[in-house]
Amino acid sequence: MDFSKVKLVVTDMDGTLLNSKSEISSNFLSIYNNLKKHDIKFIAASGRQYFSIIDRFDESIQNEITIVAENGAFAMEGDKELFTSNLPTEYITNCINTLRKLEHVYIVLCGKKAAYIETKDEKFINMFKNYYSSYEIVDDITAVTDDTFFKIAAYNFDCSETNIYPAVQHLENDLQVIVSGKNWLDISHSNANKGFALNILQKQLKISKEETMVFGDYNNDLKMLELADFSYAMENAHPKVKEVSNYQTKTNDENGVEYILEQVINSRE
Secondary structure, X not given: OOOOOOXXXXXXXXXXXXXXXXXXXXXXXXXXXXXXXOOOEEEEEOOOOHHHHHOOOOOOOOOOOEEEEHHHOEEEEOOEEEEEOOOOHHHHHHHHHHHHOOOOOEEEEEEOOOEEEOOOOHHHHHHHOXXXXXXXXXXXXXXXOOOOEEEEEEEOOOOHHHHOHHHHHXXXXXXXXXXXXXXXXXXXXXXXXXXXXXXXXXXXXXXXXXXXXXXXXXXXXXXXXXXXXXXXXXXXXXXXXXXXXXXXXXXXXXXXXXXXXXXXXXXXX
């Protein structure tokens, strides 16, 4: 494999860079610094909240890596806001009321300041805190107005694709509806996806598809994988991701991202 063209590395977080314990491997910092030494740009792109993504990285690099959060709706580099795609306010209450009609579905209103939930279910809250570092529990999420909103996330402990998606599929005419994980579904602005975000960043950085490497594992990664010649599906990826990707790597618990990045670095030395 000729990695000499690679100038940009983009990776999803959950199921990809993070292991099943939501941890980044101990050797990632060294890999990141070597990528930087060879002028290879690194971007973390996730459905997670910005604060939850940045908290996963070593403090020494938090102010320099580019973070694409909320499935492409919000991007930051250090303290610089790169772009946002806000969820139109006229859709928020309607979407939430639609989701409230479903059984065993938990709703998260994702804002710039915090994520807002109205459930008191301890099992969900304990799981939810792994994805959202800044959050508030309120009586009614439709009553929250003092924030900018990027998306509505919905969670089902069994399967989001089966138990949530059919009820909100009709919203795709106006909004982005993405099954972003086995248990998660996201509703956001029609432009708020990782592919749209990556396209913006590629143009800003003047980096082409032929110079881009992307790693992903689930359906919310599909559009950004299509923008990279070096597109990698994790071994643990959804079948659609494997179908779209040009290559495959090891599972997230086997450090599949780092396994390929070490080869990229070795090819430059």
